[in-house]
């Protein structure tokens with residue numbers, strides 16, 4: 066097993082707002098290894114940006130520790146030379162200077178990280194993201210192209226760790242696909258990426274590992290397959306005016322949900338639906354609507370958020 070590139074342990078951070086304490090991050094552990102592509106999911110106000118800020122030394126933590134490349138133990142949120150190896154895009158905002166061109170921005174940010182500017186790499190990034198106009202001031206570019214310029218400035222020095230907070234905000238469909246392909250090529254080149262997004266499908270398509278955060282707590286951290294795994298991934302939903310028939314023995318113990326005249330039954334597989342329909346042919350024949358559904362990614366996500374909820378500041382979260 067590879068040693069961790071970055072290890073964050075027991076990180077907590079609170080803000081003071083209108084005289085009340087908002088716990089943005091609570092005892093948060095995160096370990097990232099080289100070449101990982103990790104998706105960070107969580108509702109508004111769940112602590113994603115705070116986590117990125119603590120990781121990148123932009124905001125100090127109340128407690129917690131950070132280790133980079135198995136080096137000295139630092140206080141979480143502490144700045145240091147290790148940050149030169151980071152590339153950060155914050156909250157989907159264009160971090161590029163408006164008066165400078167995308168090329169000048171890339172040169173400037175490369176210099177800040179004390180890295181050698183590689184024209185070939187700049188051209189590769191601009192091509193990969195479809196940014197043709199690299200010589201006009203950023204202020205003259207469209208929102209999507211401002212973001213492309215910021216992404217280039219984030220990646221120009223080939224950072225070992227790339228942290229992208231909402232990198233698709235303002236990107237069109239083509240832009241999202243370009244970003245996805247670029248993120249995959251960064252991973253293939255051995256870079257580690259942590260991508261925070263509200264786009265569930267992007268995270269599912271792109272990230273083999275998913276971390277889910279809610280109210281500052283980690284709710285899930287594991288492979289994408291485990292994230293989308295539930296004991297009964299199908300649901301038979303029917304509408305009927307009659308009382309429901311008896312459940313066959315192989316379905317007893319399952320949670321049968323009734324709402325008005327709508328009835329929903331969790332199933333293991335579509336074959337269970339076929340067996341049920343044969344058993345209940347008469348009764349089902351009188352139902353007005355019958356649907357076999359696969360549990361959606363959104364439902365998986367909501368289930369993860371509901372597990373072990375704690376009452377820290379529930380008013381702050383909006384799924």
Ligand SMILES: Nc1ncnc2c1ncn2[C@@H]1O[C@H](COP(=O)(O)OP(=O)(O)OP(=O)(O)O)[C@@H](O)[C@H]1O
Pocket residue numbers: 080081082087088089107108109110111112113114115116156378381
């Ligand atoms: N500077 C601040 N002062 C006070 N409270 C803050 C500050 N920054 C964040 N918070 C609060 O901390 C909590 C976590 O915020 P954070 O921005 O980390 O969430 P997020 O998951 O990134 O949200 P979003 O998806 O909306 O970007 C929220 O309750 C937020 O209101």
